[in-house]
Amino acid sequence: MTESESIEYDVVVVGAGPVGENVADRARAAGLSTAVVESELVGGECSYWACMPSKSLLRPVLVRADARRVPGLRQSVQGPLDAAAVLANRDYITGNWKDDGQVDWLRSTGADFYRGQGRLAGTRRVTVHxxxxxxxxxxxxxxxxxxxxxxxxxxxxxxxxxxxxWTSREATSAQAVPGRLVVVGGGVVAVEMATAWQALGSRVTVLVRGGGLLPRMEPFAGEMVAEALEEAGAEVRTGTSVEAVTRDGTTVVVTTSAGDRIEADEILFATGRAPRTDDLGLETVGLRPGSWLSVDDSLRVTGSEWLYAVGDVNHRALLTHQGKYQARIAGAAIAARAAGVPLLETDPWGAHAATADTAAVTQVVFTDPEAASVGLSLAEAERAGHRVRAVDVEFSSVAGAGLYGDGYRGRARMIVDLDTDTLRGVTLVGPGVGELIHSAAVAVAGEVPVNRLWHAVPSYPTLSEVWLRLLEANRDA
Structure with missing residues (x-):
């Protein structure tokens, strides 16, 4: 084994997914010398086993579903998807699981790149094998x-x-369509992969231990997604857990809590996430290996003056876009502290506070229909002690929905804080609503008074007119 002299940098980033890349980019932009360490592929989970491959699998599914709603077009798209072409495009989107381009981009920022396993080795020290x-x-x-x-x-x-x-990695990188697929779980990965593989030709059975899908969203979101999955040919069983799994040759045999026996070609477990901190040397700085890392709003680890935990590892919001947002906050805070400048913007929405990870988290589930949300659900708002009202409308009242496609089904809910007259949360379900959720995020994060939203006039005839319907329903409540 060869060992280099100790090399000093202003900032060392361990992990080169989108979060680490953004921390490094912000640090370099502030004039700080930066090293980035990655043991797998630069670009991380999102680029190769999560966001990008999963959405490339889902995109043709959703486009075909939309086309089938349009008179004059639906007759042209009645056949099956070309699964081989979909998988080939997925491979292209992931760069065939090669990271040359992302390594080049990272180095173009001026950061030094080290490939290998990075481990903490005491205060401000990282070893790379x-x-x-x-x-x-x-x-x-x-x-x-x-x-x-x-x-x-x-x-x-x-x-x-x-x-x-299968885990999420195998589900997004599989090279063939299984004839029968069991999906265990009811969260985002479960419903998106059930949607994709059902449309690509699998016979999908979804086993959900709880009472419904998408339990962290408003109940109607999971209900509408479950209904659509079943209409597409999937089977959704709620209140069902897996008691045993065996493989007999090429066949997976699943025994459920109800005593049923299900045969499949593959089984996907989408049942939760754990932090990648078990082989990180946390014990050398007094932290427990394998644990989530607690941080303040500047993403600095609790009790430390120099250690930051950004993205999934802090368990605030396990979403790529929220991790990149955290990275921008952390980069600004690191640069300010390195320059000896007090963190002047200490208000909740300042440049050094990751407030959106508690007040305005956005998420889109790319199923058919799409489900999108920002902020709090009704149940979450009530548990937090806010005095709120839920305002619901159906997209059938929106002219743009009828133009989007025949039989458009969708629902919108906004949670109005009765004390501040602002929005605590918004949930939208329906085809194409993922592109609407940022307007809701602006309203929630900006704490825009409802009476001012009256003057943000939606264009006619678009899906955005749902905002007018929601405000009218709130006025008439």
Whole structure:
């Protein structure tokens, strides 16, 4: 094993997914010397096993569904999807799981890149074990940022490893369409992958331990997605858990809590995430390996003056766009502290506070129909002690929905704070609503008074006119 001299940087970033890339970019933009360490592919989970491949699988599904709603077009799109072409495009979108382009971009920012397993080795110190046995020692003058993300969690079922189950990684990178697929879980990964593989030709069975899909959203979101999955040919079983899984040759055999026996070609467990902190050297700085890392609003680890945890590892909001937002906040805070400048913007919405990760988290679920939300659901707002009112409208009252396609089904809800006359949250369900959610995010994050929203006039005839219908319903409540 070869070892380099200790190399000093202003900032050392461990993890080169979108979060780590953005921390490094912000640090370099502030004039700080920066090193980035990555043990797998630069671009991280999002680029190769999550956001990009999953959405490339879902895009043709949603476009075909939209086309089938349009008179004069639906007759042209009645056949099956070309699964081979969809998978080939997915491979192209992921760069065939090669990161040359992203490495080039990272280096173009001026950051130094080290490929290997990065581990903390005491205060402001990171060791990197490279793929050829080399060992680098990096020290940080100002900050180490842990941006290592999260991984899928598998349940503790006897013999599960022998079954070779899918996690989100296998579900987004599979090279063939399974004839029968069991999906265990009811969250975002479960419903998106059920949607994609059902449309590509699998016979999908979804097993949900709880009472419905998308439990972190308004109940109607999960209900509408479940209804659509079943109309597409999938089977959704709620209140059902997996008791045992075995593989008999090429067949997976699943035994459920109801005593049913289900046969499949593959089984996907989409049952939660855990932080990638188990082999990070946390014990050398007094933290527990494998734990989520608690942070303040500047993303600095609780009790530390130099260690930051950005993205999934802090468990604030396990979403790529929220992690990139955190990275911008962390980069600004690191740069300010390195320059000896007090964090002057200390108000909740200042440049050094990740307030949106508690007050205005946005999410889009790319199913048919899409489900999108920002801020709090009704139940969350009530649990938090806010005095609120839920205002609901159907998209059938919106002219743009009828133009979007025949039989458009959708629903919108806004949560109005009765004390401040602002919005605590918005949920939209329906085809194409993912492109509407940012307007809701502006209203929630900006704490725009409802009476002022009256003057933000939506264009006619678009789906955005749902805002007028919601405001009218609130006025008449």
């Amino acid at each position: 490279g793929p050829e046995g080399e060992r680098h020692v990096l020290t940080a003058r100002h900050a180490v940022a842990v941006c290592t993300g999260s991984r899928a969690v598998l349940p503790d079922l006897p013999g599960l490893a022998d079954v070779k189950p």
